[in-house]
Ligand code: HEC
């Protein structure tokens with residue numbers, strides 16, 4: 001049981017097992033008692049018991065916001081919360097956090113036109129206690145490279161255009177025609193999470209359905225997206241993905257990803273990328289809209305294949321990153337697919353290694369049927 005929870009937690013992106021049980025409990029509560037919540041109906045104030053600052057935030061964004069805070073401070077939920085009674089204000093850290101939220105919003109409002117330039121992470125950098133005095137050590141860690149709009153508007157003549165990069169990528173995987181010939185894909189292998197290994201199967205159907213079923217301790221844990229909605233099994237039932245989670249799942253589910261990219265995104269920007277696993281890359285930034293996340297895509301300059309994808313889910317206090325690294329591309333029925341991918345979030349990561357791929361085999365449509373509202377009770 002513990003292992004199931006561990007795995008689910010990594011998949012959900014909030015990583016102590018407790019974190020997820022709590023988040024799960026909170027979301028379970030909301031999704032089952034009121035299905036309008038996931039349709040963007042309620043505010044956090046209406047949905048939860050004791051909200052004083054994040055009142056007008058959509059209810060479904062509260063947990064991602066909490067995940068952002070937790071990752072920024074490098075703590076667990078219990079740093080601020082009394083277990084199972086998250087509405088309680090007993091811990092002074094929670095009260096401090098409220099003031100900090102107000103401070104962040106005020107700083108950004110008065111200095112940055114309301115853009116979230118300063119966030120919890122700007123000061124906290126993964127620690128509950130920010131340091132205000134410069135360090136003497138020459139070895140102190142430098143902040144990571146800034147992101148996206150570094151050279152806004154500037155175009156570097158030595159860089160290829162977004163079109164060239166996308167065309168090269170499409171050609172490298174085998175071309176549009178070969179890609180479209182693949183209707184289904186069944187992958188079997190192992191998932192390695194927090195030092196534990198379990199079998200996993202991933203069922204995909206074009207253009208955008210995907211279900212992965214892992215088997216921690218012989219049980220089964222499902223993450224699914226069927227083109228319209230997404231869901232995950234959690235210890236106490238089924239969690240329906242929020243619109244934001246769903247957009248992430250939609251990207252992972254694209255069977256024709258190199259083609260889908262141009263349909264999902266209109267605005268691209270090219271920059272030199274960093275070295276990734278010894279490969280020199282180009283960085284293609286795609287601007288998202290609404291709940292569709294911004295993407296950073298790193299392509300191998302030589303071979304043209306996608307080696308890394310980073311996407312950002314916007315929360316009311318800052319962005320939560322998810323990174324997927326693709327490796328071990330092999331030609332299979334005329335298309336190149338990664339046999340290994342590593343998914344990382346601020347609090348954990350897992351690796352999937354595929355050992356067996358079958359394409360254009362029948363896939364049971366029942367796998368893609370969302371569990372009914374009632375079923376989770
Ligand atoms: C640094 C402190 C801090 C951490 C860590 C934290 N929270 Fe919170 N949480 C808060 C504050 C502050 C509020 C109240 C916000 C408000 O009043 O607008 C809150 C409110 C909540 C609520 C609403 C409770 C209710 O009914 O009123 C839930 C649910 C919640 N948090 C879940 C979590 C989960 C799950 C985690 C771990 C992923 C977490 N929190 C981590 C500070 C924190």
Ligand code: HEC
Pocket residue numbers: 069073093094096097100101102104118119120121122123124128129130317
């Ligand atoms: C402008 C810088 C800055 C920002 C932005 C900021 N903090 Fe802080 N925070 C601090 C400083 C400085 C302290 C005091 C550190 C200490 O006591 O060692 C602190 C302390 C805290 C503490 C108390 C820690 C403890 O152990 O008592 C919490 C909780 C906290 N911050 C949460 C947050 C949250 C949540 C956010 C984002 C909404 C945030 N902070 C944003 C600078 C910042």
